Amino acid sequence: QLMIVRNMARQFALPTEIIGAETYRADDGLALSSRNMYLSPEERAEAPALYRALNFVAGEMRAGHLDIFSVERDAMAQLAQRGWKPDYISIRKRIDLQPPSAGDLAQGTPLVVLAAAKLGTTRLIDNLEI
Numbered sequence: 001q002l003m004i005v006r007n008m009a010r011q012f013a014l015p016t017e018i019i020g021a022e023t024y025r026a027d028d029g030l031a032l033s034s035r036n037m038y039l040s041p042e043e044r045a046e047a048p049a050l051y052r053a054l055n056f057v058a059g060e061m062r063a064g065h066l067d068i069f070s071v072e073r074d075a076m077a078q079l080a081q082r083g084w085k086p087d088y089i090s091i092r093k094r095i096d097l098q099p100p101s102a103g104d105l106a107q108g109t110p111l112v113v114l115a116a117a118k119l120g121t122t123r124l125i126d127n128l129e130i
Contacts, residue, residue, distance in 0.1 A: 003097060031126045038122040047124060050115055053079055053089060054128040057113040061130050066105050079117055086117040
């Protein structure tokens with residue numbers, strides 16, 4: 001979202017400084033969001049699984065598992081097995097959110113893993129820099 005807002009401000013030549021900040025997280029890793037209030041107590045207990053999926057992907061990439069499709073698919077399957085309805089888990093280049101090429105991976109281009117998934121009726125989103 002930050003990158004999109006920055007690009008919009010640049011494209012429209014808005015005289016606005018966009019200042020990014022770290023994601024605030026609960027002690028269990030869940031990104032703090034107003035959407036969390038829609039979670040039942042059981043769903044709230046399950047919700048940190050999204051952050052764990054992001055960490056799984058980051059760990060796989062750091063360990064050299066560069067089959068991006070396989071890593072993304074495995075993370076989505078982990079969530080689905082727990083009752084989630086994942087929309088996507090995607091590894092992208094930080095600079096432009098485009099899929100990384102083999103060359104990008106070989107050069108160590110900074111990456112981010114992005115996720116959106118429904119838990120019950122609540123759609124949660126999160127991301128983690130790799």
